[in-house]
Amino acid sequence: MSLLAPVDFTPVAVLFDMDGLMIESERALLECWREAALELELALDDALWLSFVGLSDRACHDLLRQRLGDEDTVQALLHGLQRRYDARVDAGLPLKTGVLELLALLKARGVPRAVVTSTRRPRALQKLESTGLLPHFDDVIAGNEVQHSKPAPDIYLLAAQRLGVAPSYCIVLEDSVPGVRAALAAGMTPIQVPDLVIPDDAVRALGHRIVDSLVQARALIEPALKASLPSGA
Known part of the structure; x- marks a missing residue:
């Protein structure tokens, strides 16, 4: 075919x-990801986030925990990401x-x-x-x-x-x-x-x-x- x-x-x-x-939405989420990681001084590349595309929240969380190890750091990163992304969603995504x-x-x-x-x-x-x-x-x-x-x-x-x-x-x-x-x-x-x-x-x-x-x-x-x-x- x-x-x-x-x-x-x-x-x-x-x-x-x-x-x-x-x-x-993915470009907006990628930008929020970069900003949240920078705020916490985490060296995380775009490839990590791109590996999350299409996966459930639970699967993404598990992958983050494997990468970062510390659950408190994972939660801080997710909180920063969600706060920024919520603002983007509220403003309207094209x-x-x-x-x-x-x-x-x-x-x-x-x-x-x-x-x-x-x-x-x-x-x-x-x-x-x-x-x-x-x-x-x-x-x-x-x-x-x-x-x-x-x-x-x-x-x-x-x-x-x-x-x-x-x-x-x-x-x-x-x-x-x-x-x-x-x-x-x-x-x-x-x-x-x-x-x-x-x-x-x-x-x-x-x-x-x-x-x-x-x-x-x-x-x-x-x-x-x-x-x-x-x-x-």
């Missing part, structure tokens, strides 16, 4: 990750190019849409409300609603169950590698729109579609939607 081949089936639902995929147009297309064609994010539900709803995205979705499935986070398939299987659709006919839009692996493990078709973390050869070997933007993702999805329209539509 070509990595830019249009989707070859009629999707019954499209599932969206949130941070880095629809919301321009949307990714093409997200509103894609959502409008799917709504017009009657395709169910859900947010599937590793973020905890209260925070996810806050972000979706502040960006105006929440009304565009039929459901929100958050990281604290499953026992095993991405790259386990649990959260995507729960999304299919909640929407009442077959996993094999779901398209997943993801920016992160854990999210792509979760979608594949759930038997779904992922389209990856990388943000800060560029896919390496091992990721590309997974064989899924990788595009530069949600505009390109729409170009791969729309032909399948047109094919499902009744004659004369």
